[in-house]
Amino acid sequence: xxxxxxxxxxxxxxxxxxxxxxxxxxxxxxxxxxxxxxxxxxxxxxxxxxxxxxxxxxxxxxxxxxxxxxxxxxxxxxxxxxxxxxxxxxxxxxxxxxxxxxxxxxxxxxxxxx
Amino acid sequence: xxxxxxxxxxxxxxxxxxxxxxxxxxxxxxxxxxxxxxxxxxxxxxxxxxxxxxxxxxxxxxxxxxxxxxxxxxxxxxxxxxxxxxxxxxxxxxxxxxxxxxxxxxxxxxxxx
Numbered sequence: 001x002x003x004x005x006x007x008x009x010x011x012x013x014x015x016x017x018x019x020x021x022x023x024x025x026x027x028x029x030x031x032x033x034x035x036x037x038x039x040x041x042x043x044x045x046x047x048x049x050x051x052x053x054x055x056x057x058x059x060x061x062x063x064x065x066x067x068x069x070x071x072x073x074x075x076x077x078x079x080x081x082x083x084x085x086x087x088x089x090x091x092x093x094x095x096x097x098x099x100x101x102x103x104x105x106x107x108x109x110x111x112x113x114x
Numbered sequence: 115x116x117x118x119x120x121x122x123x124x125x126x127x128x129x130x131x132x133x134x135x136x137x138x139x140x141x142x143x144x145x146x147x148x149x150x151x152x153x154x155x156x157x158x159x160x161x162x163x164x165x166x167x168x169x170x171x172x173x174x175x176x177x178x179x180x181x182x183x184x185x186x187x188x189x190x191x192x193x194x195x196x197x198x199x200x201x202x203x204x205x206x207x208x209x210x211x212x213x214x215x216x217x218x219x220x221x222x223x224x225x226x227x
Contacts (some may be wrong), residue, residue, distance in 0.1 A: 035166055102160045103148075104160070105150075110155075
């Protein structure tokens with residue numbers, strides 16, 4: 001089945017640690033995105049990538065880093081510089097060839113700082 | 115900056131009734147709109163989309179209405195079922211934007227028995 005997979009589902013981080021969230025898609029989508037969702041809030045864009053080896057900052061990129069070495073993969077690292085990392089993280093992908101296409105989402109990773 | 119927002123944070127409806135979820139957007143240049151459904155602890159799922167050259171689009175039990183004059187979007191769910199309980203987000207995209215969709219804060223729909 002084609003889809004977008006995020007792992008792990010739950011992640012705990014100690015203060016000062018970097019952690020990496022995985023996002024893999026087998027939809028052959030060019031564009032991939034990372035969003036952060038806080039309780040009762042909408043989705044805020046962290047980073048996005050339109051093509052391999054290229055990515056752009058979103059609205060809240062500080063304290064995060066990404067890489068896009070493969071079309072299928074877009075991992076997100078939450079660094080120690082992110083002061084309030086506890087949130088629900090969503091990865092999405094989209095076929096960028098068409099003008100109007102929806103984004104497909106993974107099931108999310110819930111990150112908690114302990 | 116431009117933003118997409120929702121009028122009501124919560125909505126409760128009786129099972130079997132119709133639901134209407136509203137959304138206001140501020141970017142008059144937005145040309146594509148999507149409604150997503152998000153169940154607790156899961157990622158958003160696509161429901162229906164509409165382009166700015168349309169004012170209505172129907173899916174299975176859902177209808178999206180777009181009023182560009184007042185920059186308003188609504189999602190109508192017919193014969194609401196318990197499985198429809200979720201948070202509903204609208205999102206918009208501006209033309210020429212290589213970025214992504216801008217999401218509102220969501221409406222929590224609760225279906226009462």
